[in-house]
Amino acid sequence: MTLISEFSEDPKYTIKNVSSQTGILPVTLRAWERRYQVLSPGRAGNRYRLYSDRDVAILRWLKSRNQNGISISLAVEELQQSTRNGIWPEAVPTGILHETSQSNTPPVKYARRLYHLLINYDESGAMELVREIIANYDLRTITMEIFTPCLVGIGEAWNRGEIKITTEHFASAFIRGKLLTLLQAYPVKRNVPFIVIAGAPTEEHEIGALMMAVLLRSEGFRVEFLGADIPVDDLVYHSRFEKPDMIVLSATTRTAALEMKRMQEKLAQLKKPPKFGFGGFAFNLEPELREQIPGIFLGETMEIAIKKVNELLGSVNQNRSPRKK
Ligand code: B12
Numbered sequence: 510m511t512l513i514s515e516f517s518e519d520p521k522y523t524i525k526n527v528s529s530q531t532g533i534l535p536v537t538l539r540a541w542e543r544r545y546q547v548l549s550p551g552r553a554g555n556r557y558r559l560y561s562d563r564d565v566a567i568l569r570w571l572k573s574r575n576q577n578g579i580s581i582s583l584a585v586e587e588l589q590q591s592t593r594n595g596i597w598p599e600a601v602p603t604g605i606l607h608e609t610s611q612s613n614t615p616p617v618k619y620a621r622r623l624y625h626l627l628i629n630y631d632e633s634g635a636m637e638l639v640r641e642i643i644a645n646y647d648l649r650t651i652t653m654e655i656f657t658p659c660l661v662g663i664g665e666a667w668n669r670g671e672i673k674i675t676t677e678h679f680a681s682a683f684i685r686g687k688l689l690t691l692l693q694a695y696p697v698k699r700n701v702p703f704i705v706i707a708g709a710p711t712e713e714h715e716i717g718a719l720m721m722a723v724l725l726r727s728e729g730f731r732v733e734f735l736g737a738d739i740p741v742d743d744l745v746y747h748s749r750f751e752k753p754d755m756i757v758l759s760a761t762t763r764t765a766a767l768e769m770k771r772m773q774e775k776l777a778q779l780k781k782p783p784k785f786g787f788g789g790f791a792f793n794l795e796p797e798l799r800e801q802i803p804g805i806f807l808g809e810t811m812e813i814a815i816k817k818v819n820e821l822l823g824s825v826n827q828n829r830s831p832r833k834k
Contacts, residue, residue: 513566514597520534520551520559527560531568538568545585547571566600573601578651580727585695608785614755616646616654627680628672639687648691648727652720655812656684660716681716688719692734695726702822704730705753705783707744708737710772712765717789721757724815729825741768745775748783754822757807757814768790771803777803784821788814801805 533541542548548567550558567588574584591598619642626635642651663680666672677791700744706722708715722734731751735744748756756776760766767787773785785804792799792806799806805821807814 510605511600512597513563513570513600516561516563516566516600518561518563520561522560524558524560524668527565527568529750530565532573533568533572541581541737542569545582547585547588557584569601574694576640578643578648578694580648582658583695602705614645614700616650619646620655621657623655624662624680624785627659627663627664627683628676630676630679632683635683648724649812651691652688654722656688656716656720660684670808685716685719688716688723691729692719692723692726692732695723697726697729698729698825699824701729701731702754703733703752704755704822705733705735705744705748705751706757706759706816707735707739709739709758709760709765710768711738711739712760712762714759714761714790717761718759721759721788721811721814724811725757725818728815728819730818730822741772741775744772745779748776749779750753752781753783755784755786755818757786757788757818760787760792760804761790763791763795763798766795766798767801769804773802773804786814786818 522530524538527533528535528538538767548564550564566742570588571581571584573583574587579587588598619638623638623642626638639728642655643781644804646655660681661671663677667674667677688826704716704725706725708718718737719734726732733751735747739758745758758769758772760769766787769787776785786806786807787802787804788809793809805817806818807824
């Protein structure tokens with residue numbers, strides 16, 4: 510095990526050399542340097558930047574965190590926090606980073622490729638593809654433009670009788686697993702607004718709620734994800750002690766959507782009731798259901814919902830990474 514601090518700080522590599530060692534484009538290197546002040550390359554006599562072995566180790570570490578779904582701004586924050594406490598992370602062994610694809614493949618093509626790999630049970634192919642997707646796209650694109658259409662395609666194929674339930678279970682378990690990894694890749698913050706997210710009572714679909722959890726955690730909120738089919742009394746009990754600022758429930762079926770009424774009525778009896786937001790497929794399919802739930806409909810898409818939550822609770826993440834494509 511080699512810590513990043515063990516690498517020399519002597520300036521020696523040009524930006525071109527560092528780019529070929531790390532697979533990060535020179536333009537990106539300059540942008541990271543400017544935006545995050547994470548590197549301080551020395552200057553040669555001719556004023557060209559010269560990077561040290563430690564700079565290269567830091568860049569490789571940042572890239573590897575990014576490939577695990579962490580935004581660069583959060584990875585930098587993580588690094589700065591731990592080095593302030595005198596703790597340096599372990600260096601990423603050479604050979605572990607895969608090259609960032611320079612392809613201009615649109616997300617919809619990735620969604621289709623993922624769909625085909627999953628319906629053919631090609632798990633290692635799907636894992637490789639998701640690694641490529643994570644290296645190329647931001648979280649919003651990954652969840653809304655790649656995972657969601659892939660799942661919708663699976664649902665349609667199942668509805669038409671083209672695939673069996675076994676295939677659907679395999680595909681949704683795979684995507685659910687990737688989302689859980691992304692969720693756990695973000696730090697669990699304290700002293701920021703606290704949101705509890707779950708599927709409404711009787712609701713078996715949990716991926717929409719899980720996606721919301723990942724997206725809201727990436728926005729900097731403290732987020733607890735409780736999975737599908739959460740019983741009314743248990744969530745009320747949990748809220749009494751945990752005191753979330755907001756509860757977000759999702760529903761895909763009409764029955765689950767209507768269960769939210771009972772949930773909200775009981776939550777409203779708490780001493781300090783949390784804000785109650787909801788959304789999901791059921792409310793898009795039957796918009797009139799929205800009026801029947803005494804809470805805040807967060808919107809038809811996750812993008813709208815994230816904006817709404819930021820308005821309701823106050824934005825906490827000033828340092829969000831820009832879209833990559
Ligand atoms: C995977 C899956 C399952 C899995 C779920 C596994 C799991 N762990 O989650 C299992 C096998 C359990 C399942 C069960 C059933 N399913 Co199903 N399932 C799906 C499938 C293929 C994907 C669902 C998914 O995760 N989508 C991803 C999400 C992100 O997509 P989305 O909902 O379109 O999201 C958009 C919005 O809804 C919104 N959104 C989503 N969630 C949230 C949350 C909040 C808070 C907000 C604000 C917004 C929001 O954001 C997105 C747009 O940006 C869909 C197909 C589809 N079209 O989605 C069918 C689908 C949802 N299922 C369907 C059905 C019919 C069922 C069953 C009734 C089947 C049965 N006969 O048993 C049961 C329901 C049981 C129950 N009581 O809940 C229908 C729903 C039809 C309806 N409501 O009228 C669909 C559409 C399939 C179809 N084409 O017929 N299913």
